[in-house]
Amino acid sequence: MIDFRQYVNAYKFTWQVSRDQLKLIENKRTKAKSRTANNENLHSKRRVIDSYAILGITKAEYVCLKQNKKIKWSKEEMKALSDMRSMNHENLADFFGVCCNDGDRFYALYNLIERASLEDFVRDLDFDFDSTFQSAFLNDILRGLQYLHKSRVGYHGLLNVHTCLIDANWVLRMSNFGLSTGLNGFIEDGSLHVLDKLPKSVYVHVAPEHLKDLSVPNVYPQGSPEGDVYSFGVILYAMLNRCLPYEKAGLSLTEVVDGVVHRNLRPECNDLQNAQLLEIMNQCFNRTHETRPNLRDVQRTINAAYPASYGNLVDQMLRMNEKYAENLEKIVAERTSLLAEAQEQTDRLLCEMLPPTIAARLKAGEAVIPRNYKSVTVAFLQICNFEILMKKCSPDQVISFLNESFSTFDWLLEHNDAYKVETTGENYMVASGVPNENENRHVGQTIKLVAVPEWKFVIRIGFHTGPIAAGVIGLRSPRYCLFGDTVNFASRMQSTCNPNQIQIAESTANLLKGSPKYRLTKRGIVSVKGKGEVNTFWLHGNTPESGEPEKAAA
Known part of the structure; x- marks a missing residue:
């Protein structure tokens, strides 16, 4: 008979991934894709991913750091990792676990989402990033954050336009959540070391209280629920302005960090037509974390700013695919075949989920009444x-x-x-x-x-x-x-x-x-x-x- 303590220990370490379970794949076509990225439209390409892992039969993207010495997890950290492993939410990428103390590399593994990141949408100026997409993505982020903040994990910690990923069904799912504070501690005590410097855009999303005394760009920031609200404000800024804060000013990373921490530097956006969005965004940038709005206030403002954002997932998918199709018609006439493909994808998805007659009634907005x-x-x-x-x-x-x-x-x-x-x-x-x-x-x-x-x-x-x-x-x-x-x-x-x-x-x-x-x-x-x-x-x-x-x- 299995000893009860063995059973408990097995449950605790469901998040532990051995190196033998991982098969790392390097994308040899990354450079070629990068060269042609400017000539490709967002709708006809996938994310450019340098490498990914195969875990069983599942693709996983990972955060990789150099491990210098054995990592000792606390009980609270192991409980949080177990909770992350068991999380199941449509706006969070699945967390597969961590691979550590098994060689000189540390891996944190999440489900690979291949369509695009939110940054891809923000920077593709040919894409009509209208209120339908804005409201859907903002609501997806808020739903995911509300789930995280109520969980034992407590916060995301690395929320930015890179970690917000859009899947094949146009659902935004957040990745790389829950590890920022732990990585910060392990880097500070010398257990881990970053292999590549973190990009400037990561720190642009970080709240002032977490930038203070941070050794950028070699250390992950700590996280908090209030820090997530600040990061949400930066994402809202990027979606509305199609660029990240401070880009047009040409400030270096050192200047940005010094300005945010010591000189109350904050993103400026005073020409928005929607006063509600401008006000809530500025509140998210408050220097003192206690004065930032909570997620319920942010959600209330988003609902008021986008009154047409309603319906369930099927409704959202239909509207977003219709907008996607309209956008394709505007870009290039030779891509009309993609319009038919997008429409067929919507119909095919509905007909796989439902009988064709039922799917047709739902598309027409009719109620399907249960019957005998x-x-x-x-x-x-x-x-x-x-x-x-x-x-x-x-x-x-x-x-x-x-x-x-x-x-x-x-x-x-x-x-x-x-x-x-x-x-x-x-x-x-x-x-x-x-x-x-x-x-x-x-x-x-x-x-x-x-x-x-x-x-x-x-x-x-x-x-x-x-x-x-x-x-x-x-x-x-x-x-x-x-x-x-x-x-x-x-x-x-x-x-x-x-x-x-x-x-x-x-x-x-x-x-x-x-x-x-x-x-x-x-x-x-x-x-x-x-x-x-x-x-x-x-x-x-x-x-x-x-x-x-x-x-x-x-």
């Missing part, structure tokens, strides 16, 4: 011996196998009146008769999907017909979900089925007995959890009618 369906057929398919496959194959091979395995179903779905509810690992769930009712044709439609004689792997299939309830669940990430005993019964038909068989209950078999198209064999009584003894049948397939699509299994 009197008769729907739900089918479950499971690939047998999947655990053995997982042990013998690499993750890439498993994913490739599943893609090939389910390609037949995806092809058949395009030619029949059915909807793929979800795929989870080796399981595939499909329904017919919902959300589009099809006058009791759903049983036959489902059989066309599952009765494929040429499967080249061992599967078990079960389906059941009966009433269900269905509706859209979730606001930020909506899903069309099915509820009711029919779903559970169909799942039991699959789980109690023999390999390479299709099992149905007697009630479903009675719907098929009158048709010569279907061949049924009585299996007999089967014990079904929650149902007791159930009389079931084997379905051996159907005879395709002329004109119906046929496809061999992949």
Whole structure:
């Protein structure tokens, strides 16, 4: 039996990454990309990343420092790292952990977000950085900060335009949070040493109280919630002015730090049309941290300054993709193909999350009211011996196998009146008769999907017909979900089925007995959890009618 202390220690060190787990990748095309960056538009390129790490099958970006001596973590630091490892918020990049005391390098690892940084948007003057993008990104930052400030971590610490990253769904996610104070202490005591000097732009975002007595550019600043508010003000300045503070004045890093710490130097922006934004930004720059606004006051001002910033994640994505498409039309006529690609990406994303008819109604702004369906057929398919496959194959091979395995179903779905509810690992769930009712044709439609004689792997299939309830669940990430005993019964038909068989209950078999198209064999009584003894049948397939699509299994 595992000792309780061992269990606790294992939990504490979930954030510890060994050097053997990391595979470092250097981007050999970085220089070439940098040379052509001025000729590329933001929409047709990704972030220029010098190097990244592979952790398992996941890409990670990292902060790397030279380690001079063993690092000893305090209990509070380990608790904070454990909390960071378990954090899950849509506006924070996932923290994977740290690699330390394992060689002469220290790594802090975060999920790699490849689309762009906020700085890329700020400096791309061809990009129409209008109120839609401004409000969405500012609200994303505030949501992430509110989550951090309520957590054990307490603050971001390195909030700037470089660490605010935009993912493929136009959601801003903050990276490099929670480590600034720890890195500051380890550098000061000689445990760590920066390999490259930190850029000037990092210190421009740092509050005066954290710049004082700081050995720039070789030391990370400490952090605090009030310091994050100051950094938010700098980001707001950059978004509204399309440049960082003090750039136009041509001040050096030493002059900026000395001015901020000793001469009350602060960003000036008096020509903003929006007085609310100007006032809150100036309050964020207050020299004494106690007089800076809290996040609730900042959020209230942002909401008032951008009254049109409303809706859930799907609404935001649709509006932002529409703005993105409009912006593409203005840039160059030859890039009209990207407009269609952006529109298709939005439609494809919605149709993957929801049935097409439901997605169309949501796009049109219509409400999708949950409802009951009197008769729907739900089918479950499971690939047998999947655990053995997982042990013998690499993750890439498993994913490739599943893609090939389910390609037949995806092809058949395009030619029949059915909807793929979800795929989870080796399981595939499909329904017919919902959300589009099809006058009791759903049983036959489902059989066309599952009765494929040429499967080249061992599967078990079960389906059941009966009433269900269905509706859209979730606001930020909506899903069309099915509820009711029919779903559970169909799942039991699959789980109690023999390999390479299709099992149905007697009630479903009675719907098929009158048709010569279907061949049924009585299996007999089967014990079904929650149902007791159930009389079931084997379905051996159907005879395709002329004109119906046929496809061999992949």
